[in-house]
Amino acid sequence: MSPDHNSTRHDRDGVARAALALLDEVGLADLSMRRIASRLDVQPSALYWHFSSKQELLAELADRITSTIPSDAADVLTTARSIRDALFTYRDGAELVLSTYALQLGSSHAQAALERSLRRQGSADAEERAVALLHFVLGHATLVQQRMHADSHGALPAGEAVDVTSGLDRIFDLGVTGLAAGTVDDGISERQLRS
Amino acid sequence: MSPDHNSTRHDRDGVARAALALLDEVGLADLSMRRIASRLDVQPSALYWHFSSKQELLAELADRITSTIPSDAADVLTTARSIRDALFTYRDGAELVLSTYALQLGSSHAQAALERSLRRQGSADAEERAVALLHFVLGHATLVQQRMHADSHGALPAGEAVDVTSGLDRIFDLGVTGLAAGTVDDGISERQLRS
DNA sequence: ACCTGAACACCGTTCAAGT
DNA sequence: ACCTGAACACCGTTCAAGT
Numbered sequence: 001m002s003p004d005h006n007s008t009r010h011d012r013d014g015v016a017r018a019a020l021a022l023l024d025e026v027g028l029a030d031l032s033m034r035r036i037a038s039r040l041d042v043q044p045s046a047l048y049w050h051f052s053s054k055q056e057l058l059a060e061l062a063d064r065i066t067s068t069i070p071s072d073a074a075d076v077l078t079t080a081r082s083i084r085d086a087l088f089t090y091r092d093g094a095e096l097v098l099s100t101y102a103l104q105l106g107s108s109h110a111q112a113a114l115e116r117s118l119r120r121q122g123s124a125d126a127e128e129r130a131v132a133l134l135h136f137v138l139g140h141a142t143l144v145q146q147r148m149h150a151d152s153h154g155a156l157p158a159g160e161a162v163d164v165t166s167g168l169d170r171i172f173d174l175g176v177t178g179l180a181a182g183t184v185d186d187g188i189s190e191r192q193l194r195s
Numbered sequence: 196m197s198p199d200h201n202s203t204r205h206d207r208d209g210v211a212r213a214a215l216a217l218l219d220e221v222g223l224a225d226l227s228m229r230r231i232a233s234r235l236d237v238q239p240s241a242l243y244w245h246f247s248s249k250q251e252l253l254a255e256l257a258d259r260i261t262s263t264i265p266s267d268a269a270d271v272l273t274t275a276r277s278i279r280d281a282l283f284t285y286r287d288g289a290e291l292v293l294s295t296y297a298l299q300l301g302s303s304h305a306q307a308a309l310e311r312s313l314r315r316q317g318s319a320d321a322e323e324r325a326v327a328l329l330h331f332v333l334g335h336a337t338l339v340q341q342r343m344h345a346d347s348h349g350a351l352p353a354g355e356a357v358d359v360t361s362g363l364d365r366i367f368d369l370g371v372t373g374l375a376a377g378t379v380d381d382g383i384s385e386r387q388l389r390s
Numbered sequence: 391a392c393c394t395g396a397a398c399a400c401c402g403t404t405c406a407a408g409t
Numbered sequence: 410a411c412c413t414g415a416a417c418a419c420c421g422t423t424c425a426a427g428t
Contacts, residue, residue: 009391011391032419034420044421044422045395045422045423046392046394048421049391049392049393050392053422095294098334099341101341102338102342102345129373131366132331132335132366132367132373135335135366136370137334138334139330139334140330140334142334143293146294146298150298167323170323171326171330172327174320174324175374178324178374178376179331179370180373181376204411205411205412206410206411227400227401227402228403229400229401229402237411238412238413238414239402240404240405240414241411241412245411248402249402
């Protein structure tokens with residue numbers, strides 16, 4: 001029996017872990033305080049001892065999702081991919097981080113990682129490019145993840161279908177390398193794009 | 196007295212117009228079917244004669260927001276700006292279009308406009324670049340709009356503040372020109388960026 | 391330190407019935 | 410063609426009170 005849904009008492013970490021697991025099962029739209037409470041065998045009001053609002057809980061989940069992004073700078077494409085993959089780790093992870101991100105000012109973990117990679121590659125305007133890159137990655141990942149979910153539920157109009165996510169990796173790489181341009185070694189990104 | 200909130204009967208267009216006006220007043224989070232109904236002096240259930248679900252109503256609003264985007268191709272930067280400005284016309288317009296967009300497959304109005312502009316500029320991979328550009332514009336506009344709203348309500352931690360949206364225009368232009376690269380005349384976009 | 395119980399002010403949606 | 414009235418199964422949040 002998992003310790004997550006018996007009648008022991010909980011701390012902030014336990015609540016966050018249960019909420020993150022539930023997010024992956026039901027998605028952001030169905031992640032209610034009442035459902036999280038029910039998963040923990042607790043009344044909904046109990047959650048408000050650990051978090052002052054649902055928004056604060058969601059911000060904590062967004063922090064946990066992005067916390068796995070490596071801080072040591074690899075090249076820009078690798079960094080961008082690791083951000084995207086972190087967002088993909090949990091269902092609706094991209095949408096959650098996107099809608100939470102605006103409340104932090106400037107320096108998120110992901111943005112800082114991108115900025116370091118850009119500087120290492122000798123990019124001009126590294127800070128502004130990092131912001132643009134982050135906006136692209138968040139927008140792209142959110143759209144792709146929504147589409148994945150819509151596909152799996154047959155909610156899309158029938159058609160060519162099949163490889164809906166097929167060209168998306170290429171679009172992602174094309175976008176990242178375009179936004180990372182203005183660096184010393186453009187040639188590398190161009191070469192990687194053809195792999 | 197406006198014809199929008201008396202007791203006359205309504206059609207699909209009238210409901211959509213009222214909902215769009217209400218969106219601009221209260222924002223997406225507070226745009227409920229019950230509020231829209233109340234604005235129209237009608238029971239909530241009445242809305243379901245015109246739209247089969249809230250999701251369908253929101254999709255209609257997203258279509259109306261993006262319908263003002265010019266179809267005739269200007270240069271890529273101008274097209275991208277007109278998409279962004281259409282999203283900015285209504286409160287939370289970017290978020291609404293972003294969350295609605297995944298359900299359409301491929302060819303949205305905005306994407307088609309970007310693709311035409313790219314082809315006209317002689318871009319390689321015009322279709323894929325158009326998708327990447329659209330993802331950037333939607334991500335960027337959503338983040339900026341959220342920040343604008345958070346700022347106006349003092350929901351952000353105090354700090355440097357003042358010109359929060361100041362550098363964002365530059366980031367937008369930098370992102371668009373980067374993603375439009377690979378065209379015949381790169382020089383033009385570089386020159387525009389310095390203006 | 392952590393939780394219950396009850397309440398408040400909301401949601402989206404369905405459906406028979408009215409005009 | 411368009412709407413009412415009532416109901417169903419939900420929401421987030423607050424707060425006194427319990428242990």
